[in-house]
Amino acid sequence: MTGHLSISRRKLIVGGLMVAFACSTRARSATSKATGPSTIGGFVRISQEGGISLVMPSVEMGQGVYTAEAALLAEELDVRLDQIAAIAAPPDASLYAQPLFKAQMTGGSTSIRGFWTPLRQAGAAARSMLVAAAAQAWGVHPDECSTKDGTVLHSSTGRVLRYGEVAELAATLPMSEHPKLKSPGDFRIIGKSQRRIDTPVKVNGSAVYGIDVAVDGMKTAAVVISPVDGGKVKSVDETDARKIPGVIDVLHIGDAVAVVGEHYWAARAGVEALNVDWDLGPNAKLTTASIRAEVAKAADEGTPLKALEHGDVEARLRSAAKRLTAEYELPFLAHATMEPINTTVHVRPDGCDIWVGTQTPVVAQKHAARITGLPVDKVTLHNHLIGGGFGRRLQADTIEQAVRFAKQVPYPLKIIWTREQDIRHDRFRPCYLDRLAAGLDEQGRPSVWTHRTTSGTVRRYFDEDGWPDGKLDKDAVDGAWDSPYAFPAIRVDWIRHDPPVKLNWWRGVGPTHNVFVVESFLDELAHTAGQDPITYRRSLLDANPRARAVLDKVADAAGWNMPSEPRTGRGVSLHQNFGTYAALVVEVAVAPSGEISLKKIVAAVDCGIQINPDIVRAQIEGGVLFGLSAALFNGITFDEGRVQQGNFNDYRQLRINETPPIEVHLLNSGERPGGLGEVGTVSAAPALGNAIFAATGVRIRRLPIDRKLLSKRESS
Amino acid sequence: MISLKINGRTYSVQAPDDMPLLWVLRDLLNLKGTKFGCGIAQCGACTVHVDGRPVRSCMLSAANVGSREVTTIEAIGQKESGRRIQQAWLDLEVVQCGYCQSGQIMSAAALVERNPSPDDAEIDAAMAGNICRCATYARIRAAIKSASRT
Ligand code: FES
Ligand code: FES
Numbered sequence: 001m002t003g004h005l006s007i008s009r010r011k012l013i014v015g016g017l018m019v020a021f022a023c024s025t026r027a028r029s030a031t032s033k034a035t036g037p038s039t040i041g042g043f044v045r046i047s048q049e050g051g052i053s054l055v056m057p058s059v060e061m062g063q064g065v066y067t068a069e070a071a072l073l074a075e076e077l078d079v080r081l082d083q084i085a086a087i088a089a090p091p092d093a094s095l096y097a098q099p100l101f102k103a104q105m106t107g108g109s110t111s112i113r114g115f116w117t118p119l120r121q122a123g124a125a126a127r128s129m130l131v132a133a134a135a136q137a138w139g140v141h142p143d144e145c146s147t148k149d150g151t152v153l154h155s156s157t158g159r160v161l162r163y164g165e166v167a168e169l170a171a172t173l174p175m176s177e178h179p180k181l182k183s184p185g186d187f188r189i190i191g192k193s194q195r196r197i198d199t200p201v202k203v204n205g206s207a208v209y210g211i212d213v214a215v216d217g218m219k220t221a222a223v224v225i226s227p228v229d230g231g232k233v234k235s236v237d238e239t240d241a242r243k244i245p246g247v248i249d250v251l252h253i254g255d256a257v258a259v260v261g262e263h264y265w266a267a268r269a270g271v272e273a274l275n276v277d278w279d280l281g282p283n284a285k286l287t288t289a290s291i292r293a294e295v296a297k298a299a300d301e302g303t304p305l306k307a308l309e310h311g312d313v314e315a316r317l318r319s320a321a322k323r324l325t326a327e328y329e330l331p332f333l334a335h336a337t338m339e340p341i342n343t344t345v346h347v348r349p350d351g352c353d354i355w356v357g358t359q360t361p362v363v364a365q366k367h368a369a370r371i372t373g374l375p376v377d378k379v380t381l382h383n384h385l386i387g388g389g390f391g392r393r394l395q396a397d398t399i400e401q402a403v404r405f406a407k408q409v410p411y412p413l414k415i416i417w418t419r420e421q422d423i424r425h426d427r428f429r430p431c432y433l434d435r436l437a438a439g440l441d442e443q444g445r446p447s448v449w450t451h452r453t454t455s456g457t458v459r460r461y462f463d464e465d466g467w468p469d470g471k472l473d474k475d476a477v478d479g480a481w482d483s484p485y486a487f488p489a490i491r492v493d494w495i496r497h498d499p500p501v502k503l504n505w506w507r508g509v510g511p512t513h514n515v516f517v518v519e520s521f522l523d524e525l526a527h528t529a530g531q532d533p534i535t536y537r538r539s540l541l542d543a544n545p546r547a548r549a550v551l552d553k554v555a556d557a558a559g560w561n562m563p564s565e566p567r568t569g570r571g572v573s574l575h576q577n578f579g580t581y582a583a584l585v586v587e588v589a590v591a592p593s594g595e596i597s598l599k600k601i602v603a604a605v606d607c608g609i610q611i612n613p614d615i616v617r618a619q620i621e622g623g624v625l626f627g628l629s630a631a632l633f634n635g636i637t638f639d640e641g642r643v644q645q646g647n648f649n650d651y652r653q654l655r656i657n658e659t660p661p662i663e664v665h666l667l668n669s670g671e672r673p674g675g676l677g678e679v680g681t682v683s684a685a686p687a688l689g690n691a692i693f694a695a696t697g698v699r700i701r702r703l704p705i706d707r708k709l710l711s712k713r714e715s716s
Numbered sequence: 717m718i719s720l721k722i723n724g725r726t727y728s729v730q731a732p733d734d735m736p737l738l739w740v741l742r743d744l745l746n747l748k749g750t751k752f753g754c755g756i757a758q759c760g761a762c763t764v765h766v767d768g769r770p771v772r773s774c775m776l777s778a779a780n781v782g783s784r785e786v787t788t789i790e791a792i793g794q795k796e797s798g799r800r801i802q803q804a805w806l807d808l809e810v811v812q813c814g815y816c817q818s819g820q821i822m823s824a825a826a827l828v829e830r831n832p833s834p835d836d837a838e839i840d841a842a843m844a845g846n847i848c849r850c851a852t853y854a855r856i857r858a859a860i861k862s863a864s865r866t
Contacts, residue, residue: 062813062850195806202814203802203821205749205789212748220743245732263743265735338753338761338815338849387751387815388849419754614809618855622812625851648758648847657840659853 042095043073043119044126045087050164052077052084052150057096057104057119058111059088059359060198061386061393062622063677064615065111067196069119071611072112075189076123076182078147079163086197088383091361104362107394108509109578109675112611116673117181124179126170133170134161184609184670193614198385210384211342211416213355218344218412219248221258221405222267224274225425228641229502230281233257237275244269253404260409264416280641283500288637291499292329295433298497299454305472305496308481311489316448320439324528328436328517329702331635333429333506334643336651339387340422343402346412351378353412356399357386364396371403390626391505395427395461420646428636429506430455431499434517444529445539448489451480451517456498458505469496479511479682483518484547484576485540501638507626508681511577516631516703519573519686524699533572533690534560546606547576549667550583553604557665558585565589568599569694573686579674580607581667584624584683587660588691594707596632596692598660601625605664605679608671616676617664623680624662629654631685635704718778722747723791731778738762738773741788749789749818753847760846763819764788770826772845789818797863798825804863812850820846824860833864 045053054073060066066086074081089096093104100114127147134152135142138159146153150163184190201207226232238250241259246266251258259270317323344355345368352372358364361381369376386393398417406413417425432455439448455476460467467473472494481492506512526536534555541548551574554560560570568589575582587599603620610616633652637644645651689700698709720727720737722745729744741747741764750773753761757772764773765787792798801824804810811817820843827834827842834842839860848856 062811064812196809196811199806199809199811199814202811202817203805204793205747205818207814208748209815211752212742214746214748263735263739265732265739265743269732269734336849338751338759338813338847340752386813388813390849416752419756618809618812618852621854622851625853626849629851647756648754649756653847653849654851654853655844655847656853656856657844659851659857662854 042089042092043122044077046163046167048164048168050150050162052079052163053087054084055089055096056086057089057098057115058106059357059383059386059389061106061357061359061389063619064196064612065106066198067194067615068112068611069115070197071189071194072115072119073123075187076120076179077127079150081189081194081197083150084197089361090383091365091381093362104360105394106359106389107391107505109678111675112673113579113675120181121179124181125175128176128179129170129173130163130166132173133166136169137161137166190611191609191613193612196615207385209339209387210344210355210357211339211387213344213384213414215344215346215355215412218414219260219262219409220264220267220414220416221251221260222264222271223256223258223401223415223417223421224271224276225256225421226278226280228278228280228283228286229425230283231255232279232281234277234279236277240273240275241270244273249409250274251405251408253401256401258405258415260413283641286500286638286641288639291431291501291638294499295431295454295497298495299433299435299452302454302495302497304452304493305470307472307474307477307492307494309491311448311487313448313450313489313491316489317437317439317450320447321442322440322528323437324440324524325435325437326521326524326701328434328520330432330513330516331637331703332431332501333630333634334423334426334636334645334651335388335390335392335504335506336423336653337388337390337392340419341398341417342415343399344412344414345402345406347372347403347407348410351380352403354379354381354399354403355384356381357384357393358396358399359386359389359393360396364399367396367400368403371400372407390507391509392426395504397427419648423646423651424643427461427502427504430458430503432513436517436521438521438525440525440529444531446487446525449487450491452493452495453477453480453514454495454497456503457496458503460498461503475505475510477510477514479514479575479577480518482576484544484574484581485522485537486543487540507623508678511575511682512627512678512685515573515575515577515682516685516689519575520689520700523571523690523693527693537572537574546581546669546671547574549669550574550581550604550606553665553667554583554585554602557604557663558587558600558602560585564694567591567695569691569696571687571690571692571694573683573690575682577682578676578679579672580605580676580679582620582679582683584680584687586628586684586687586691588688588695590692590695590710592712594710596705596707596710598628598658600660601662603662603664603680603683604667606667606669606671607674607676607679608669609673610666611673613666616666619676620664620680621662623678624684625654625659627681627684628688631688631703631705633704720778720781720786721783722786723788729778733779734777735779736774737764737776737778737781737786740778741773747788747790751815751818753816753819758847759816760819760823761816763822763846765792765822765826768826768829770823789822792822792825795825795829797829800863801825801828801860804859808855808859808862810852810855810859812852816846816848816850820848820856824856824863828860828864834860
């Protein structure tokens with residue numbers, strides 16, 4: 001999901017045009033109702049009245065992707081962002097697959113990296129067809145025409161046609177094989193901080209998220225789910241529930257019961273009144289201690305799969321002037337998106353409609369088809385704005401549950417989970433155990449580095465046939481094998497141990513975990529060598545100018561060399577993931593009680609060409625705080641098979657009064673655009689841990705941070 | 717029957733005594749701008765004004781509202797303070813996923829209504845009950861200041 005992508009240019013061009021071609025025929029027939037819009041490619045729809053809709057292949061969940069993808073299309077189409085409406089793509093991988101996944105999926109900070117060329121090509125192809133149509137209408141050569149803000153101009157005669165006036169003709173013309181793209185110097189939208197197009201409706205309450213869907217005849221359900229994953233309903237006493245005014249139905253599936261009400265509150269009251277007897281299944285005794293013991297055992301005895309090895313690792317470890325080892329541990333994490341899980345489904349004999357916000361519409365559609373027995377093309381998925389994804393809505397388990405319930409009733413059914421269900425029945429970021437060893441030479445420089453991760457694989461939940469034993473899941477080592485540094489010898493490997501807990505990707509994916517480990521351990525090396533953490537890192541970056549540049553920038557902007565007060569400190573992190581380079585300095589103060597306060601955050605980021613610099617900044621600001629929040633507060637634990645956290649009181653989040661000033665500095669390398677949604681999150685925890693070390697001398701090797709380790713008495 | 721004064725209109729609804737105002741707004745009156753986030757007064761997504769004060773509607777039963785005036789996100793723009801906050805939210809591009817922002821804006825509008833130029837500490841105190849998982853906090857602070865200057 002990360003690192004240096006090498007999709008050939010040719011492939012991208014062909015892919016982009018194929019997408020556009022496929023669209024042109026199919027979308028045209030799909031939208032041929034009455035005076036429907038003319039469609040050019042799957043991405044551009046222009047009505048005769050002049051309305052311009054751009055179809056967004058990626059889902060908007062806060063990351064600003066509607067604005068950024070619209071910018072790519074609009075730049076080449078030559079329309080302003082305030083002239084267009086963005087609409088969510090329907091599930092159709094042949095048109096809207098993310099080129100980097102070859103699946104219609106929004107995640108892994110891939111949207112702009114994958115669509116950078118295809119969307120500009122689609123916009124340019126549409127523009128050239130509109131120009132050709134106008135030229136034909138005027139009987140002039142297309143080269144004599146220009147475009148501006150949704151119009152075609154023939155400057156020598158002063159004639160003007162709006163896109164809407166030529167769209168119908170344009171849609172019948174052949175699509176150019178090689179639409180000419182603007183050179184960056186001519187960009188009018190890309191690179192400027194355009195207003196976000198998704199936010200006006202979000203400040204007046206009119207934005208429609210999945211949870212807000214209202215369909216004629218719709219009923220609302222609340223559910224109760226087996227408290228232990230893998231448990232089953234043994235029996236249900238529904239007598240009291242059915243007596244509640246407004247309760248309509250009680251529905252069962254294997255591991256959950258739904259009470260349907262005229263409104264949510266009746267359904268909730270119905271659920272409270274249910275009496276369910278559970279067979280808790282094989283995980284009934286699961287505890288965090290038992291999970292950790294199994295992970296440690298796997299780390300001792302499992303078979304490592306090699307991700308990277310070069311240099312004579314063993315010999316260098318033996319001959320090192322100094323040797324360091326350390327063990328790091330990270331917890332399961334829930335996504336806790338602000339919008340709790342919800343799905344609305346209407347199953348009829350002839351079809352099924354789903355209203356939801358999902359990061360994987362095609363997968364959801366496929367599951368619904370399987371569960372209902374309907375052909376895939378009879379399942380219509382209406383994707384919505386998403387109130388936070390962070391990876392949660394990459395899996396369709398919740399949509400499957402809703403379809404299983406909804407197929408038992410004739411009416412449209414909306415299911416809303418409680419916050420407690422949203423957290424307890426999440427699919428979690430894996431827990432990890434990492435063991436590292438490094439050797440230092442006489443000058444304190446690292447002569448060898450080894451990093452072994454033990455964890456489950458997330459990939460098995462995304463590949464139809466699971467994930468075969470003995471095959472490396474690169475996600476588990478991303479950020480470890482491809483750190484910015486040059487080590488004379490390095491070995492990175494992974495031991496697979498799938499815990500009895502369902503897993504999912506979480507903002508930052510593999511790198512969120514590995515960069516914490518790498519950047520913390522590197523800090524340990526610098527300290528052992530008696531060197532400044534930034535100077536030390538810099539000495540390993542001779543061959544990596546982009547990484548060095550962000551590191552220098554952050555050191556300067558953060559006042560790295562300024563003296564600090566007692567029990568305050570600055571920590572740094574550096575990484576290169578998702579095609580972006582990021583350095584972060586976090587400044588903290590640690591009270592004698594062990595309480596941590598964040599003082600200041602400074603980031604320096606080189607993401608190549610910035611589509612919208614203000615959104616870049618916003619993603620870094622939010623992403624860093626998201627990562628800090630988890631490192632400070634979050635870990636999912638189990639007892640008696642049950643998740644012990646449930647709501648924002650015990651799975652607490654950073655609040656505004658705990659948020660320090662944040663500065664984001666952007667470097668203009670002009671390279672290909674990199675990803676951004678996860679970059680800040682990846683940077684956060686290691687910079688925080690290193691800052692705490694600087695403030696207290698206590699090394700944070702386990703998350704979330706245990707304040708007891710930081711209280712004055714224990715650390716002195 | 718419960719009678720409610722919401723956004724200047726009077727509504728009569730048939731609702732159970734313990735039904736929170738949040739669900740009456742969303743499910744009985746189709747005012748869906750007010751959001752469900754936690755249900756236990758921890759996140760502020762459901763914030764509305766009751767007689768001008770910010771209140772968590774997930775914990776206030778509609779039956780207990782009585783004759784007090786309820787204002788929701790759908791109507792806050794009709795007040796000068798609300799309009800200024802909404803504009804500042806757009807000008808500073810506060811919003812990401814947006815799901816928390818109805819509640820943020822309601823808390824912020826109530827703050828500037830009673831304190832036209834709050835400092836950082838006053839902003840933090842007034843806004844600490846509103847969680848944003850996209851963590852737009854730095855911009856929320858800046859936007860409140862910008863709204864109080866205009
Ligand atoms: S839903 Fe009311 S405070 Fe969270
Ligand atoms: S903007 Fe997403 S939760 Fe606040």
